[in-house]
Amino acid sequence: MKIIAVTACPTGIAHTYMAAATLSSVGREMGHDVKVETQGAMGIENELRPAEISAADLVIFAADIAIENEARFNGKRVLHVPIREVLKDARKVLTRI
Amino acid sequence: MPEVMEDIKKSLLTGVSYFVPFIASGGVLLALATAFQPFMAAGADVSASPVLRLICDIGRASFSLMLPVLAGYIAYARAGRPALVAGMVGGQISGTVGAGFLGALVAGLLAGWIVDGLKRVPLPAAVRPVAAILIIPVVSTLIVGALMECVIGAPVATLLGLMGDGLANTSPSDAVILGTVLGAMIAFDMGGPINKTAFFLGSALLGQGNPHAMGAVAAAICVPPLGLGLATKLSRTTWSGKEREAGSAALAMGLIGITEGAIPFAAADPFRVVPTVCFGSAVAGAICMLTGVGDHAPHGGPIVLPVIDRPGMYLLAISTGAVLTALTINLLRRRPPPPSVSAP
Incomplete structure (x- = not known):
């Protein structure tokens, strides 16, 4: 499955990047194609391109704050999860899909 | 009800994430400038050094944007770009009426809710394009500004004053x-x-x-x-x-x-x-x-x-x-x- 995700936390220096790393590695282990955009204190990094967004089967927002440019994902299937759940058990989040 | 709380929490945390860098640059620059200066009764005296005074002014400028940014992005989290102006203006007024960060929190939440409400008002197709760039910003800013100036500002300022006194005089x-x-x-x-x-x-x-x-x-x-x-x-x-x-x-x-x-x-x-x-x-x-x-x-x-x-x-x-x-x-x-x- 092609999965894209956006991670964001209030301070944007630790949780954002830890969640991104976990989602990518666990997702890959489970056989998914994963790309994660981070919206941390440095702003948007590893930005999702329009082609990647339209090709994705599922969007995951792992965020405790508002996502920037959320309109990009209009019409997609979006799963909202608190970032804490990804850090606690990313496998569980990914099996929910 | 939990969903409302969840929503408020998300808005507040978004505001905080944009606000922290302003505190960082303001706080650190002011601390730097004052660290090298003799401390007077009225605060640090930077008048003797143009460079330190410059750093001090820049730090103050950063601090002065803190409340507008906090309130603006709280509103933005709730209702997107059209809410930014009402939130920022509300935050600015919160500063001038002495309601500080508490007032800015309130202003940001209000601006978000008001703009969210205005966005749902059904409008004829002909006026819709001007709603986003003209009607919503003007009307929401007017409402939030008036509320902050005339209704909410003073009581929140009093509350903040009490809090400040409490902290200053803690045993x-x-x-x-x-x-x-x-x-x-x-x-x-x-x-x-x-x-x-x-x-x-x-x-x-x-x-x-x-x-x-x-x-x-x-x-x-x-x-x-x-x-x-x-x-x-x-x-x-x-x-x-x-x-x-x-x-x-x-x-x-x-x-x-x-x-x-x-x-x-x-x-x-x-x-x-x-x-x-x-x-x-x-x-x-x-x-x-x-x-x-x-x-x-x-x-x-x-x-x-x-x-x-x-x-x-x-x-x-x-x-x-x-x-x-x-x-x-x-x-x-x-x-x-x-x-x-x-x-x-």
Whole structure:
């Protein structure tokens, strides 16, 4: 499955990047194609391109704050999860899909 | 109802995420400028040095944007781009009427709700294009501005004044309680919402000119990773190879003030780790409040030492908290762990 995700936390220096790393590695282990955009204190990094967004089967927002440019994902299937759940058990989040 | 609370929390945290860099640049620049100047009764005297005065002015400019940015992005989180202006103007007015960060929180939430409501008003297709760029910004700003000026501003300012007086005149025992509570909150969920609540209180008070709560928060921030990292170094037999590795990473993260370094330990053994780090951070917070440590940057750990008031006491608080954390957790770990997480 092609999965894209956006991670964001209030301070944007630790949780954002830890969640991104976990989602990518666990997702890959489970056989998914994963790309994660981070919206941390440095702003948007590893930005999702329009082609990647339209090709994705599922969007995951792992965020405790508002996502920037959320309109990009209009019409997609979006799963909202608190970032804490990804850090606690990313496998569980990914099996929910 | 929980969904409403969830929504408010998300808006507030979004506002905080945009607001923190403004506190950082303002607080650090002002601290730098004043650190090199003789301190007068009316504050630091920078009149003798044009360079320091320039730095001071830049820091003040950054501080002056803090409330508009906080309120603006709280509103933005709720209702998107059209809400930014009403939120920012509300935050600005909150500053001028003396309602400070509390008023800015209220203004941001109000602006978000009002714009959200206005967006739902059915409009004829012909006027819809001007709604986003003209009608909604003008109407929402007018409403939020009027509410802040005439209705909400004054009572919130009074409340804030009471809070400020309370903090300025805390007896030593109250100060210790405040430091203990802030410290325990910081450690409790290591970067989660409770941690952020304490962190926001510290940085907001710093924006109001009181660096002491932030001092307690800053020391508490680095105690969990430093304490747990230290524990893995003190007793090698208690910890597995992987945990000792995580311990080294935690030490590094502790030094730069990232509480999250303690998460791997807390996730593996929450019932022993969380109370222990809360205890260590609470002690550090209490020592800071008692000894009048202040922090001028909205961040923690030894890395902010250059902008700390009373750095010796700050380091003492951190090391006491970290050592207590390390000794306690190693003592607790000596007993055999419950069967479900059996160690080798």
